[in-house]
Amino acid sequence: MKNSKRRNASIYLISFAILLGLAIACYLFLAPRIRAYRKDMIGIRMMEKLGAGFNIGNDLDAYGVTAHKSAPTVEDFETYWHNVPATKELFAAIRAAGFSSVRIPVSWSEHTDADGTIDPAWMERVREVVDQALAEGLYVILDTHHELFIIPDKEHAQASEEGLRSLWRQIAPRFADCDEHLLFEGMNEPRMRDTDEEWTDGTSELRDVVNQLNAAFIETVREAGGNNATRFLLIPAYATSCKSRALEELEMPEDHRVLASVHAYLPHSFTDADRGNESWSEEISDDTEEILKLREDLQTYFLDKHIGVVITEFGCEERTDNASRLDWAEYYVTSFSKLGVPCFWWDNGDEYRIIDRVSCTVTAPELVRVLTTGKASGSGDG
Numbered sequence: 001m002k003n004s005k006r007r008n009a010s011i012y013l014i015s016f017a018i019l020l021g022l023a024i025a026c027y028l029f030l031a032p033r034i035r036a037y038r039k040d041m042i043g044i045r046m047m048e049k050l051g052a053g054f055n056i057g058n059d060l061d062a063y064g065v066t067a068h069k070s071a072p073t074v075e076d077f078e079t080y081w082h083n084v085p086a087t088k089e090l091f092a093a094i095r096a097a098g099f100s101s102v103r104i105p106v107s108w109s110e111h112t113d114a115d116g117t118i119d120p121a122w123m124e125r126v127r128e129v130v131d132q133a134l135a136e137g138l139y140v141i142l143d144t145h146h147e148l149f150i151i152p153d154k155e156h157a158q159a160s161e162e163g164l165r166s167l168w169r170q171i172a173p174r175f176a177d178c179d180e181h182l183l184f185e186g187m188n189e190p191r192m193r194d195t196d197e198e199w200t201d202g203t204s205e206l207r208d209v210v211n212q213l214n215a216a217f218i219e220t221v222r223e224a225g226g227n228n229a230t231r232f233l234l235i236p237a238y239a240t241s242c243k244s245r246a247l248e249e250l251e252m253p254e255d256h257r258v259l260a261s262v263h264a265y266l267p268h269s270f271t272d273a274d275r276g277n278e279s280w281s282e283e284i285s286d287d288t289e290e291i292l293k294l295r296e297d298l299q300t301y302f303l304d305k306h307i308g309v310v311i312t313e314f315g316c317e318e319r320t321d322n323a324s325r326l327d328w329a330e331y332y333v334t335s336f337s338k339l340g341v342p343c344f345w346w347d348n349g350d351e352y353r354i355i356d357r358v359s360c361t362v363t364a365p366e367l368v369r370v371l372t373t374g375k376a377s378g379s380g381d382g
Contacts, residue, residue: 040256040306041306042256042257043232043256043257043258043259043306043307043308044303044306044307044308044340046180046183046232046257046259046308047259047308047309047310047340047341047342048340048342049100049139050100050101050139050310050342051099051100051101051139051342052098052099052100052101052333052342052343052345052371052372053099053100053101053102053103053141053310053312053342053343053344053345054094054097054099054101054102054103054344054345054347054355055102055103055105055312055313055344055345055346055347055348056086056090056102056103056104056105056129056347057105057346057347057348057349057352058081058082058083058348058349058350059078059081059083059085059086059105059349060077060078060086060104060105060106060107060125060126060129061105061106061107061145061146062077062078062080062081062107063077063107063109063110063146063148064080064110065077065080065110066110074121074122074125077110077111077122078125081348081349082349082350083348083349083357084357084358086104086129086132086357087132087360088132088135088136089360090355090357090360091132091133091135091136091138092136092360093355093360093361093362094136094138094355095136095137095138097355097362097368097372098368098369098371098372098373099138099371099372100138100139101138101139101140101141101342101344102133102138102139102140102141103140103141103143103185103312103313103344104126104129104130104133104140104141104142104143105143105145105188106126106142106143106144106145107144107145107146107147108122108144108147108167108171109146109147109148109149109163109167111123112166112167116163116166116167117170118167118170118171123170123171123174126142127174127175130142130175130178130182134178134181134182137181138181139181139182139183140181140182140183141183141184141185141234141310141312141344142171142175142182142183142184142185143184143185143186143187143188143234144164144167144168144171144185144186144187144188145188146188147163147164147167147187147188148193149163150163150164150187150190150213151192151193152190152191152192152202152206152209152210152213152238153192153205153206153209154205154209157209157212157213160209160213161212161213161216164186164187164213164216164217164220165216165217165220168184168186168217168220168221168224169220169224171184172184172220172221172224172228173224173225173226173228175228176224176225176226176227176228177226177227178227179227180227180230180231180232182231183231183232183233183234183259184217184221184231184232184233184234185233185234185235185236185261185312186213186214186217186218186221186233186234186235186236187210187213187214187217187235187236187240188236188240189236189239189240189263190210190213190236190238190239190240191206191238191239192206198239199239199241200239200241200243201237201238201239201241201243201244201245201246202237202238202239202241202245202246204249206238207237207238207245207246207249207250210236210237210238210250211249211250211251214235214236214250214251215251215253217233217235218233218235218253218255218258221233222255230257231257232257232258232259233255233257233258233259234258234259234260234261234310234312235250235252235258235259235260235261236250236260236261236262236263237249237250237260237262239263240261240262240263240312240313241262241263242262242263242264242266242294242297244293244297247260247262247297247298247301247302248297248301250301252302252305252307256306259307259308259309259310260301260302260307260308260309260310261309261310261312262294262298262309262310262311262312263311263312263313263314264294264311264313264314265313265314265315265316265346266290266291266294266314266332267280267286267287267289267290267291270287270316270324270328271314271315271316271317271328272317273317273318273319273351278319278320278321278324279324280324280325280327280328281324281327282327282331287328288331291331291332291335292335295335295336295339298336298339298341299339303339303340303341309341310341310342310344311336311341311342311343311344312344313344313346314332314343314344314345314346315345315346315347315352316328316329316352317351317352318351318352318353318364322364322367325367326366326367326370326376327376329367329370329371329376330370330374330375330376333370333371333374334374334375337374343371345371354367354368354371355368
């Protein structure tokens with residue numbers, strides 16, 4: 001009897017040891033893979049946090065002021081394109097409307113001296129605006145917007161890179177204390193202005209230079225200290241294009257905290273009122289095919305590779321009858337929300353306006369509801 005008990009105890013111990021060994025082996029095998037997967041998905045998780053986005057367009061990104069006014073003030077720049085300076089009340093209204101993120105376009109070049117040093121007053125005003133947005137609990141994307149020195153061909157590649165590095169060597173340290181709610185976007189629509197290639201997907205050379213500039217931006221920010229070592233960054237393809245070839249050849253680094261930035265006013269024949277197409281319908285393939293193609297491309301070139309991507313600009317100009325715009329917006333937002341891709345409405349305070357910046361009130365409630373929830377409760381912008 002005693003021998004039987006000893007045998008049973010031995011069997012239990014051996015079984016336990018085998019199970020423990022298997023558990024340890026499974027852990028040793030799976031743990032690094034789980035950690036790698038979690039790391040790999042960091043960009044996707046941030047993409048999902050951003051949610052519905054809103055652009056403060058034609059404000060801090062205005063340029064051309066110095067050609068028309070000597071010694072312009074900070075406010076002269078902010079109001080040059082007929083908008084009022086951003087306020088904490090505006091960001092509160094954006095948050096209350098249901099947006100969780102804002103993109104703050106900023107043009108910097110016209111605020112630098114001969115040595116490339118950014119005007120301290122301009123830097124402090126940008127910091128003030130960013131802080132106002134962060135104080136509302138919003139995620140913020142800060143960019144370099146109309147930097148005319150960026151010419152992405154080989155002839156100008158070195159000068160463009162030097163200028164871009166110079167800006168970010170100053171911008172990044174000033175915001176080094178901000179947490180992950182602040183993201184940086186290296187460039188806005190880097191392209192060959194006033195050429196036949198301006199709004200194409202670029203040539204191989206142009207796409208290569210944009211990739212070179214993106215790499216310089218990432219390196220410069222990562223070296224800037226503080227929270228910049230782990231800050232989420234956004235980089236564009238040539239012209240921040242949504243065209244397939246441009247997206248396919250956008251080089252994404254091994255850095256999991258880098259997201260792709262895409263602009264997509266699709267279909268342009270409808271979103272641009274000057275094109276004359278006043279109506280849009282989900283039932284017409286010509287009205288939906290570009291949206292569906294972009295959705296497919298974002299899945300293929302980014303999401304399937306666990307790379308986050310953000311539509312940092314989209315929008316549609318106001319119409320006399322806004323029913324079609326509302327239908328379009330619902331289809332557009334729903335199409336990308338199914339992928340978890342955040343969409344940032346371009347509000348320029350004019351034909352794309354959905355929030356009045358003086359009264360800080362929503363001017364297109366039905367459209368805002370669609371942008372923030374993906375669903376309309378009725379028709380029209382009433």
